[in-house]
Amino acid sequence: MASITAATETTHTSGDAAARIRAAAEALFAKHGFDAVSLNAIAERAGVSKANIFHHFKSKHDLYLTVVRTACENSAERLQGLSGESGAFAQRLETYAHGMLADMLGHGEVSRLILRELLSNGEQRGQEFAEKVFGENFARLVATLRHAQTRGELRSDADPAMIAALLIGANVFFFEARAVLRHFPDVAFARDPKLYSRMLADILLRGVLEKPTTKNPADK
Amino acid sequence: MASITAATETTHTSGDAAARIRAAAEALFAKHGFDAVSLNAIAERAGVSKANIFHHFKSKHDLYLTVVRTACENSAERLQGLSGESGAFAQRLETYAHGMLADMLGHGEVSRLILRELLSNGEQRGQEFAEKVFGENFARLVATLRHAQTRGELRSDADPAMIAALLIGANVFFFEARAVLRHFPDVAFARDPKLYSRMLADILLRGVLEKPTTKNPADK
DNA sequence: GTCTATACAGGGATAGAC
DNA sequence: GTCTATCCCTGTATAGAC
Numbered sequence: 001m002a003s004i005t006a007a008t009e010t011t012h013t014s015g016d017a018a019a020r021i022r023a024a025a026e027a028l029f030a031k032h033g034f035d036a037v038s039l040n041a042i043a044e045r046a047g048v049s050k051a052n053i054f055h056h057f058k059s060k061h062d063l064y065l066t067v068v069r070t071a072c073e074n075s076a077e078r079l080q081g082l083s084g085e086s087g088a089f090a091q092r093l094e095t096y097a098h099g100m101l102a103d104m105l106g107h108g109e110v111s112r113l114i115l116r117e118l119l120s121n122g123e124q125r126g127q128e129f130a131e132k133v134f135g136e137n138f139a140r141l142v143a144t145l146r147h148a149q150t151r152g153e154l155r156s157d158a159d160p161a162m163i164a165a166l167l168i169g170a171n172v173f174f175f176e177a178r179a180v181l182r183h184f185p186d187v188a189f190a191r192d193p194k195l196y197s198r199m200l201a202d203i204l205l206r207g208v209l210e211k212p213t214t215k216n217p218a219d220k
Numbered sequence: 221m222a223s224i225t226a227a228t229e230t231t232h233t234s235g236d237a238a239a240r241i242r243a244a245a246e247a248l249f250a251k252h253g254f255d256a257v258s259l260n261a262i263a264e265r266a267g268v269s270k271a272n273i274f275h276h277f278k279s280k281h282d283l284y285l286t287v288v289r290t291a292c293e294n295s296a297e298r299l300q301g302l303s304g305e306s307g308a309f310a311q312r313l314e315t316y317a318h319g320m321l322a323d324m325l326g327h328g329e330v331s332r333l334i335l336r337e338l339l340s341n342g343e344q345r346g347q348e349f350a351e352k353v354f355g356e357n358f359a360r361l362v363a364t365l366r367h368a369q370t371r372g373e374l375r376s377d378a379d380p381a382m383i384a385a386l387l388i389g390a391n392v393f394f395f396e397a398r399a400v401l402r403h404f405p406d407v408a409f410a411r412d413p414k415l416y417s418r419m420l421a422d423i424l425l426r427g428v429l430e431k432p433t434t435k436n437p438a439d440k
Numbered sequence: 441g442t443c444t445a446t447a448c449a450g451g452g453a454t455a456g457a458c
Numbered sequence: 459g460t461c462t463a464t465c466c467c468t469g470t471a472t473a474g475a476c
Contacts, residue, residue, distance in 0.1 A: 135403065159419055169390040169393030174391060179351070205428060
């Protein structure tokens with residue numbers, strides 16, 4: 001949004017400093033958290049003086065809030081783009097799950113920032129933004145699942161919220177435990193998010209119990 | 221371990237200060253994270269002087285490591301106690317899932333400490349301890365599931381590691397998102413971990429697809 | 441808008457009396 | 459073992475020149 005103003009910016013590089021500060025702050029905050037990052041570090045990485053940060057932002061807190069807010073907004077926007085798929089429900093589910101996981105992995109630093117904020121309890125920081133992304137994403141997924149339920153694509157006695165919890169939880173798990181899982185040689189999906197999403201969809205759809213499955217009884 | 225030495229401790233309260241420091245540190249570190257907690261705050265809460273902390277611990281870092289290590293050890297020990305259940309597989313699964321969730325909720329601060337550490341990437345801190353608990357817990361669950369699989373209680377083509385990921389992920393999700401979920405009036409399980417565990421087991425076992433289920437076809 | 445210089449508070453850690 | 463007093467450094471934030 002508001003990218004039209006960039007047209008006349010050829011002669012000077014004004015406004016650039018603020019952007020560099022934001023970028024540096026995002027990277028460092030995401031990696032180490034709010035308290036572990038000093039303005040000295042941010043200034044150095046952004047190539048500006050420490051005082052310059054205070055010219056663009058009221059305080060360290062203000063800078064942090066800006067970073068978290070835009071990170072959350074961007075994340076929410078990206079996740080929203082995953083909704084409009086078509087096709088069989090099974091395929092849609094897997095596509096959505098993998099899209100979300102791929103987004104988390106592709107924006108790893110930002111994802112960590114949001115997850116950390118979600119874990120951070122009661123501080124006067126960007127927690128509400130993180131909860132907003134989380135909540136909106138969750139609600140949207142639940143709504144989609146509920147819709148599928150009304151069309152008979154889901155068991156009528158399955159709670160859509162529970163399915164959403166399983167899906168999101170599984171993805172967060174993969175994101176957080178990736179490093180640990182790689183130490184287990186017999187975990188097939190440790191380095192393969194696509195496989196993970198496929199297995200996730202499979203178990204979510206069919207369950208884990210051994211039983212005489214009648215495939216595609218009378219689809220739709 | 222080593223609680224026999226507590227027998228003769230009646231006259232003085234020596235050793236008490238160190239314990240109070242550990243307790244205060246655990247609470248504060250769990251709530252706010254390493255960097256956000258000052259030794260002043262810990263000393264005040266423990267009712268000792270700041271210098272006294274350095275008499276019992278080499279540094280702030282050392283104190284933190286001690287806290288994380290014991291927290292992880294305790295957590296691992298408790299989780300280990302959940303394994304030895306008997307009965308039908310479905311019931312065992314639900315019992316295990318709920319036991320783990322109840323433990324997380326009952327030791328909320330410590331759980332947050334471990335999760336935070338797991339999220340903290342590359343810092344010179346207790347990350348390895350957190351990964352150890354996580355990994356051991358995961359591996360134990362996978363082994364249990366694999367055993368059940370050999371007995372025909374699970375689909376032979378379902379990856380036990382994937383099931384474990386789903387279970388743990390779902391529990392972590394509940395733990396982290398509890399506060400947010402309560403804002404949604406139509407999420408039935410938001411305030412009911414027992415219900416959550418039941419639904420979790422149900423979906424894990426049976427899947428979400430609408431189909432003509434033949435209940436208990438030929439159990440065992 | 442950007443810098444240098446500086447103020448001031450609080451951090452972790454130590455010395456030494458008791 | 460516990461304290462008071464202190465050291466030194468780094469943190470955030472501000473003042474004021476350019």
